[in-house]
Amino acid sequence: xxKIGILTGGADCPGLNSVIRAVVHKAMQEGYVVTGxxxxxxxxxxxxxxxxxxxxxxxxxxxxxxxxxxSRLIPPLQEGQMQVIHxxxxxxxMDAIIAVGGxxxxxxxxxxxxxxxxxxxxxxxxxxxxLSGTDYxxxxxxxxxxxxxxIDRLHTTAESHHRIMVIEVxxxxxxxxxxxxxxxxxxxxxCVPEFPVHIENICDSLKARHKRxxxxxxxxxxxxxxVLGHDARMELDDxxxxxxxxxxxxxxxxxxxENTGYETRVSVLGHIQRGxxxxxxxxxxxxxxxxxxxxxxxxxxxxxxxxxxxxxxxxVKIEEAVRQHKTIDEDLYRLAQTFSG
Ligand code: F6P
Numbered sequence: 001x002x003k004i005g006i007l008t009g010g011a012d013c014p015g016l017n018s019v020i021r022a023v024v025h026k027a028m029q030e031g032y033v034v035t036g037x038x039x040x041x042x043x044x045x046x047x048x049x050x051x052x053x054x055x056x057x058x059x060x061x062x063x064x065x066x067x068x069x070x071s072r073l074i075p076p077l078q079e080g081q082m083q084v085i086h087x088x089x090x091x092x093x094m095d096a097i098i099a100v101g102g103x104x105x106x107x108x109x110x111x112x113x114x115x116x117x118x119x120x121x122x123x124x125x126x127x128x129x130x131l132s133g134t135d136y137x138x139x140x141x142x143x144x145x146x147x148x149x150x151i152d153r154l155h156t157t158a159e160s161h162h163r164i165m166v167i168e169v170x171x172x173x174x175x176x177x178x179x180x181x182x183x184x185x186x187x188x189x190x191c192v193p194e195f196p197v198h199i200e201n202i203c204d205s206l207k208a209r210h211k212r213x214x215x216x217x218x219x220x221x222x223x224x225x226x227v228l229g230h231d232a233r234m235e236l237d238d239x240x241x242x243x244x245x246x247x248x249x250x251x252x253x254x255x256x257x258e259n260t261g262y263e264t265r266v267s268v269l270g271h272i273q274r275g276x277x278x279x280x281x282x283x284x285x286x287x288x289x290x291x292x293x294x295x296x297x298x299x300x301x302x303x304x305x306x307x308x309x310x311x312x313x314x315x316v317k318i319e320e321a322v323r324q325h326k327t328i329d330e331d332l333y334r335l336a337q338t339f340s341g
Pocket of ligand 1 (some may be wrong): 011016072102125128170172223274
């Protein structure tokens with residue numbers, strides 16, 4: 001019987017289990033068995049494999065995280081590790097691998113496809129929605145909804161205390177979460193990595209609101225955002241934790257207080273955005289991605305990634321998806337600016 005391997009790599013996010021479940025159901029329909037590779041590509045380095053069947057995938061659709069576990073491996077891997085992956089892939093009797101992950105996981109998959117002839121199909125996962133070649137990666141919608149709910153909650157306390165609330169959300173290279181949660185949550189200023197701002201711009205807009213009698217404001221900031229002339233890491237003695245960039249929210253809050261005299265607080269949402277149950281959209285998208293990934297294995301579309309374009313399932317070369325980050329929609333950013341000041 002033919003075998004498909006599946007792994008989930010890099011940062012976890014809600015919807016991974018929806019993909020795994022759909023892969024197992026569709027693979028069985030196509031006459032494959034599914035081998036679960038534990039903890040991303042690390043599972044092939046450590047030869048940590050197990051059969052995933054309907055018994056294991058039952059009841060996981062609405063569960064966050066991943067039943068396969070994950071790990072962060074930053075490409076390029078060492079030469080020896082690629083060889084070990086290749087050997088364990090052959091030894092495991094797999095005919096293809098479905099790699100569910102973001103930029104790092106897919107780049108490793110692409111290398112293995114190109115230089116070790118491993119048939120890889122990619123599935124786009126990124127709560128930051130930063131992967132090119134697809135309108136959406138799953139996980140993003142849940143993160144936006146979680147962040148929006150948090151902004152709503154911070155809104156009421158900001159208003160009661162006449163304070164400025166700075167809310168730092170995820171988004172290392174792209175500001176999708178800040179932009180969409182900011183619009184949905186009625187933010188008064190949104191800072192994204194794509195458009196560095198002067199602190200004067202933020203403060204002028206908050207002062208304009210005060211003049212209109214609005215003594216509170218909400219400022220949403222991507223973790224990768226920048227304030228021109230300031231370096232969050234230098235000024236706040238930043239210590240990097242894993243992939244987190246960190247502490248831009250704190251820098252902006254300090255600068256706002258210094259420049260306006262308004263009492264300011266900061267909330268860093270962090271991994272709360274990655275936990276818990278996926279939204280209906282992410283469950284459906286994850287399910288569609290898993291189904292399509294198996295179809296691509298059957299059609300031998302290797303070196304490609306599942307993609308969602310104009311609400312249709314398609315495929316793109318992995319190379320295209322990881323070449324550069326998908327930056328925010330500028331029209332949407334301009335729309336958000338209408339609500340500043
Ligand atoms: O890449 C997704 C992401 O959630 C980023 O937004 C964030 O910077 C990073 O992962 C956090 O990584 P870690 O879980 O390793 O701290």
